[in-house]
Amino acid sequence: SAVISQKPSRDICQRGTSLTIQCQVDSQVTMMFWYRQQPGQSLTLIATANQGSEATYESGFVIDKFPISRPNLTFSTLTVSNMSPEDSSIYLCSVAGVPEAFFGQGTRLTVV
Amino acid sequence: DAKTTQPPSMDCAEGRAANLPCNHSTISGNEYVYWYRQIHSQGPQYIIHGLKNNETNEMASLIITEDRKSSTLILPHATLRDTAVYYCIGHNAGNMLTFGGGTRLMVKP
Numbered sequence: 001s002a003v004i005s006q007k008p009s010r011d012i013c014q015r016g017t018s019l020t021i022q023c024q025v026d027s028q029v030t031m032m033f034w035y036r037q038q039p040g041q042s043l044t045l046i047a048t049a050n051q052g053s054e055a056t057y058e059s060g061f062v063i064d065k066f067p068i069s070r071p072n073l074t075f076s077t078l079t080v081s082n083m084s085p086e087d088s089s090i091y092l093c094s095v096a097g098v099p100e101a102f103f104g105q106g107t108r109l110t111v112v
Numbered sequence: 113d114a115k116t117t118q119p120p121s122m123d124c125a126e127g128r129a130a131n132l133p134c135n136h137s138t139i140s141g142n143e144y145v146y147w148y149r150q151i152h153s154q155g156p157q158y159i160i161h162g163l164k165n166n167e168t169n170e171m172a173s174l175i176i177t178e179d180r181k182s183s184t185l186i187l188p189h190a191t192l193r194d195t196a197v198y199y200c201i202g203h204n205a206g207n208m209l210t211f212g213g214g215t216r217l218m219v220k221p
Binding site for chain 2: 092
């Protein structure tokens, strides 16, 4: 199993600013995933973060808007840049275990 | 991940069995059927998975049809704490998950 600590749990931010979300795992993992969950919607994959290489972004998500760092095998950050109210969502990190995946508790972001 | 289809919502009386259906007609031969749930404002939680055979654990039972085109998650004695969104996903372990719309289960007293 894996325990994931995600910070902050929630934040209210001004439009035009940036927020960095941290994800710490209690074991070494190869791949970490970042998801977005817009209000009332399902989870959508933003990107896959591998240690030692650039993140792989899904269609509709770009590095300039959602830069990701993966400095080691237990930690990753997602930055939401130049925020607008449309970025108000829950952001979750996840790791792929066998057989199941594990998720952080999410960061609830409100942009005003 | 295979495309899955689930009813958007269901109600269940507390103490009764909750049977949540899922269609996954395009699931490939080596993809497992996974079920996760998301209780309000929390990260998704793994429930159970299976390939061909029916599976049971302390949380639920999973019934997979012989042709693997559909499955049913059974919560044998639903409680109010089982109120959540339930996601059925065709998936191979170790990769990212593709979430569909899920079923919002409301357990009522």
